[in-house]
Amino acid sequence: MSSFPEFKVERLILTSSLADRVTEALIQLIKENDFQPGTRLPSEISMASRFGVSRTVIREAISRLKSDGLVESRQGSGVFVREGNMNTPFRIDPNVMDSIHSIQQVIELRKALEGEITALAAERRSKAQLAAIKHALKQIDVEVRAGGVGTVADIMFHRRIAEATGNPHFLSLIEFLFNFIQSAMQTARGYESTRPDLAQEVKDEHLIIVDAISKQDVEAARAAARHHMDGSSKRLGSINPQNLSKNDSGLVFKPACF
Amino acid sequence: MSSFPEFKVERLILTSSLADRVTEALIQLIKENDFQPGTRLPSEISMASRFGVSRTVIREAISRLKSDGLVESRQGSGVFVREGNMNTPFRIDPNVMDSIHSIQQVIELRKALEGEITALAAERRSKAQLAAIKHALKQIDVEVRAGGVGTVADIMFHRRIAEATGNPHFLSLIEFLFNFIQSAMQTARGYESTRPDLAQEVKDEHLIIVDAISKQDVEAARAAARHHMDGSSKRLGSINPQNLSKNDSGLVFKPACF
DNA sequence: GAACTAATGTTGTCCTACAACCATACATGT
DNA sequence: ACATGTATGGTTGTAGGACAACATTAGTTC
Numbered sequence: 085m086s087s088f089p090e091f092k093v094e095r096l097i098l099t100s101s102l103a104d105r106v107t108e109a110l111i112q113l114i115k116e117n118d119f120q121p122g123t124r125l126p127s128e129i130s131m132a133s134r135f136g137v138s139r140t141v142i143r144e145a146i147s148r149l150k151s152d153g154l155v156e157s158r159q160g161s162g163v164f165v166r167e168g169n170m171n172t173p174f175r176i177d178p179n180v181m182d183s184i185h186s187i188q189q190v191i192e193l194r195k196a197l198e199g200e201i202t203a204l205a206a207e208r209r210s211k212a213q214l215a216a217i218k219h220a221l222k223q224i225d226v227e228v229r230a231g232g233v234g235t236v237a238d239i240m241f242h243r244r245i246a247e248a249t250g251n252p253h254f255l256s257l258i259e260f261l262f263n264f265i266q267s268a269m270q271t272a273r274g275y276e277s278t279r280p281d282l283a284q285e286v287k288d289e290h291l292i293i294v295d296a297i298s299k300q301d302v303e304a305a306r307a308a309a310r311h312h313m314d315g316s317s318k319r320l321g322s323i324n325p326q327n328l329s330k331n332d333s334g335l336v337f338k339p340a341c342f
Numbered sequence: 343m344s345s346f347p348e349f350k351v352e353r354l355i356l357t358s359s360l361a362d363r364v365t366e367a368l369i370q371l372i373k374e375n376d377f378q379p380g381t382r383l384p385s386e387i388s389m390a391s392r393f394g395v396s397r398t399v400i401r402e403a404i405s406r407l408k409s410d411g412l413v414e415s416r417q418g419s420g421v422f423v424r425e426g427n428m429n430t431p432f433r434i435d436p437n438v439m440d441s442i443h444s445i446q447q448v449i450e451l452r453k454a455l456e457g458e459i460t461a462l463a464a465e466r467r468s469k470a471q472l473a474a475i476k477h478a479l480k481q482i483d484v485e486v487r488a489g490g491v492g493t494v495a496d497i498m499f500h501r502r503i504a505e506a507t508g509n510p511h512f513l514s515l516i517e518f519l520f521n522f523i524q525s526a527m528q529t530a531r532g533y534e535s536t537r538p539d540l541a542q543e544v545k546d547e548h549l550i551i552v553d554a555i556s557k558q559d560v561e562a563a564r565a566a567a568r569h570h571m572d573g574s575s576k577r578l579g580s581i582n583p584q585n586l587s588k589n590d591s592g593l594v595f596k597p598a599c600f
Numbered sequence: 601g602a603a604c605t606a607a608t609g610t611t612g613t614c615c616t617a618c619a620a621c622c623a624t625a626c627a628t629g630t
Numbered sequence: 631a632c633a634t635g636t637a638t639g640g641t642t643g644t645a646g647g648a649c650a651a652c653a654t655t656a657g658t659t660c
Contacts, residue, residue, distance in 0.1 A: 101643065103405060127610060138645040140398065143611090144405040147361060151406040159611045160652030173431035174518040176511060189509045192462075196512075200454030251447045253434060254454075260432040359612065385641060396614045401642090417642045418621030 102137050106145040121167035190264045195313040202309035205248035206297045213248040220244045233273040272320045289315055360395050364403040379425035448522045453571040460567035463506035464555045471506040478502045491531040530578045
């Protein structure tokens with residue numbers, strides 16, 4: 085068509101709204117400079133005049149702080165800094181997830197978890213949960229035969245294992261991590277599909293895991309999961325890095341700092 | 343003073359603001375019912391009339407969704423559901439952290455991580471990081487001799503180990519988990535301080551960990567950390583459960599559902 | 601001293617208004 | 631026919647005013 089090379093850009097968001105900037109400023113004030121926990125923030129009106137914005141903007145910023153659990157507002161009294169930070173969530177900044185190195189850091193996190201998860205699953209799985217795991221394993225082949233690379237089913241397989249631990253936090257944590265390594269898994273599995281030897285390797289590793297969970301052999305399950313993680317990171321490392329640079333979901337461009 | 347027994351209640355927040363409820367409703371709509379990623383939400387005005395609230399309330403709710411990464415707003419165009427949920431953080435609802443069981447679930451999460459963290463720390467620690475770990479270990483005794491139970495220094499000890507992995511996510515995840523198990527650790531260490539045998543047990547376990555990290559013996563480090571985790575959960579289990587019911591930070595009361 | 605009351609300040613909610621911006625349809629010129 | 635400019639309506643971003651609900655404090659009364 086046109087003489088342009090492919091020029092598909094998601095959307096440059098270099099516009100930060102006032103509420104964004106006020107939020108950031110307040111977080112900085114609370115975290116760095118000591119607004120001691122329990123103290124009251126200045127009133128919304130005074131902050132509005134101090135920041136030079138309207139009260140609407142201040143309220144939106146405080147609304148975000150509230151949902152992040154940093155502050156708590158009491159009608160008629162004021163906004164107070166919360167003590168303890170139980171409500172501040174664990175997050176990984178997607179803006180730094182551009183390099184392969186940072187993806188591998190997340191993979192390392194998953195690697196650390198998967199061994200214990202599989203061991204606990206072996207110890208505690210019910211018959212129904214074992215059946216669900218086995219079913220998920222079969223679904224990988226189904227997805228591959230249907231022309232896919234099998235990422236969705238692969239993730240579901242490990243999700244079922246996490247479910248079998250009986251501890252819901254394991255499931256939500258690895259689901260959180262999958263969001264970041266999904267694209268890496270996709271290219272990895274895409275590469276494996278061109279190498280029958282590697283594909284067979286993966287299938288074998290999965291089988292060993294299921295076998296150990298089936299027999300409720302805790303140590304074997306742990307070892308199998310660790311072996312699988314080592315194998316997949318080895319396979320991932322054998323891919324040409326440039327394949328990883330295209331990120332299919334989310335932003336690719338890190339907004340310039342200014 | 344009064345005839346009442348101690349009745350110090352932080353503050354009952356059973357009043358959920360309109361923005362709270364609208365936020366919850368929108369999250370539900372996005373997650374359960376499919377607002378497909380990429381689709382536009384109804385305009386703020388129409389949502390306001392639909393929910394029967396003012397546009398201000400809608401804006402505050404959407405502001406929270408934005409900070410949670412669920413949606414993205416484009417001026418002049420609308421609010422769009424984000425594709426991929428890389429930005430949705432990992433959180434543990436503090437309102438369900440009332441029972442011992444749920445605390446132990448978080449401890450189990452930490453248990454799973456600490457083994458790998460210590461192993462990686464043994465593998466990669468620099469000389470300076472080893473020194474920091476050893477210093478933190480000494481600080482536990484200092485804190486205890488100063489009359490404290492040693493929780494702060496204990497946490498700092500494990501924090502330094504996590505730092506030595508070189509993977510920043512380990513540190514932030516462990517720090518996140520510590521927020522939930524801190525109070526449990528406090529009562530545990532308080533109990534240990536009345537039992538010299540247990541206190542010595544803890545010190546021995548810590549020493550073995552540091553020794554393995556010092557020698558860069560990866561497998562020994564993993565084993566030592568796992569042994570320490572097993573020991574501390576065993577010691578925690580030997581405490582009378584009622585000691586755990588008093589939670590010093592945050593809410594204790596789970597708001598009634600209505 | 602205890603209980604009630606008024607005053608003041610703060611957050612919660614609603615409203616209107618306008619600026620900045622986007623998407624589309626329409627008009628214009630070549 | 632095509633590209634370019636322009637008008638228009640709709641949407642978010644921001645400002646500001648108004649009042650209700652509530653908390654705190656000072657003052658008053660008993």
